[in-house]
Amino acid sequence: MAYSxxxxxxxxxxxxxxxxxxxxxxxxxxxxxAPACGDVMRLQIKVGEDGVIEDARFKTFGCGSxxxxxxxxxxxxxxxxxxxxxxxxxxxxxxELSLPPVKIHCSVLAEDAIKSAIEDFRRKREAxxxxxxxxxxxxxxxxxxxx
Amino acid sequence: MPEPAPPDPFSLLGLEPVFRLDxxxxxxxHRELAAALHPDxxxxxxPRARRQALGAxxxxxAAFRQLRDPVRRAEALLVRRGWAVAAGxxxxxxxxxxxxxxxxxxxxxxxxxxxxxASLERLTRGMVEREAALVDRLGELLDEPAAEAHxxxxxxxxxxxxxxxxxxxxxxxxxxxxx
Numbered sequence: 405m406a407y408s409x410x411x412x413x414x415x416x417x418x419x420x421x422x423x424x425x426x427x428x429x430x431x432x433x434x435x436x437x438a439p440a441c442g443d444v445m446r447l448q449i450k451v452g453e454d455g456v457i458e459d460a461r462f463k464t465f466g467c468g469s470x471x472x473x474x475x476x477x478x479x480x481x482x483x484x485x486x487x488x489x490x491x492x493x494x495x496x497x498x499x500e501l502s503l504p505p506v507k508i509h510c511s512v513l514a515e516d517a518i519k520s521a522i523e524d525f526r527r528k529r530e531a532x533x534x535x536x537x538x539x540x541x542x543x544x545x546x547x548x549x550x551x
Numbered sequence: 552m553p554e555p556a557p558p559d560p561f562s563l564l565g566l567e568p569v570f571r572l573d574x575x576x577x578x579x580x581h582r583e584l585a586a587a588l589h590p591d592x593x594x595x596x597x598p599r600a601r602r603q604a605l606g607a608x609x610x611x612x613a614a615f616r617q618l619r620d621p622v623r624r625a626e627a628l629l630v631r632r633g634w635a636v637a638a639g640x641x642x643x644x645x646x647x648x649x650x651x652x653x654x655x656x657x658x659x660x661x662x663x664x665x666x667x668x669a670s671l672e673r674l675t676r677g678m679v680e681r682e683a684a685l686v687d688r689l690g691e692l693l694d695e696p697a698a699e700a701h702x703x704x705x706x707x708x709x710x711x712x713x714x715x716x717x718x719x720x721x722x723x724x725x726x727x728x729x730x
């Protein structure tokens with residue numbers, strides 16, 4: 405099967421390959437996989453105080469289209485707000501890369517990864533806020549532990 | 552446009568639809584059918600009959616290849632039982648599996664860059680063992696009398712088997728590269 409030029413460009417020269425610290429509270433991680441083919445894709449975003457995505461990284465073990473889809477996704481994510489990022493659709497990715505029908509699932513995987521990274525970041529942020537807001541849940545526990 | 556469903560490979564070869572197939576029986580049945588359908592035995596017949604024999608021979612070969620491969624054999628059983636409508640309709644891989652696969656693939660990538668054959672062998676051995684365990688497990692899940700109760704577990708084991716398969720495909724590619 406012939407890959408489009410854009411797929412080959414991303415495959416040979418992928419943008420933003422790498423890892424961000426998963427435990428950093430400003431980082432959201434999406435880890436997704438395709439059950440049919442055994443591809444695995446990790447996509448991470450780093451979100452600034454202003455809610456804008458400062459950095460995005462990916463690591464994908466899969467075919468050229470899966471690598472290209474995640475590479476393109478990280479390029480598109482930088483500089484977007486979380487809401488804007490959530491609007492990226494697999495059809496946009498598939499169109500930009502001219503993916504053939506049998507490779508559409510690779511762009512679906514990339515959209516899943518974006519959504520999952522955003523969700524992870526929001527979940528971490530909510531948990532942090534809850535912790536800061538609802539005063540002292542840690543104190544009584546520690547008191548009990550001392551008894 | 553959806554392709555027409557291929558014929559069920561078990562019926563085509565006249566075999567009992569089980570996961571733990573006797574490989575010798577599978578091979579013997581394929582040999583018999585392939586010999587009976589061989590073009591040399593039909594060359595004196597009308598073109599229509601010759602075409603039919605050739606078409607049947609192609610289907611028999613495809614069914615044999617499908618049943619010989621544990622992944623595709625499990626898929627055929629799941630489709631036959633109506634537990635999976637098509638490849639890819641399985642549940643999403645569990646996060647633990649994905650995390651594990653990501654770690655293993657990263658370790659493999661490191662071994663490849665370092666041309667570290669010892670690590671490559673160790674990773675491969677682990678994955679081969681895992682593949683064998685999954686094939687055993689699929690046999691247990693798919694062949695027992697109350698198998699419907701394990702449909703979900705069987706689908707998950709199949710997904711994991713595909714990940715081990717992909718890993719081992721990658722190992723072979725790396726071995727070719729290092730040789």
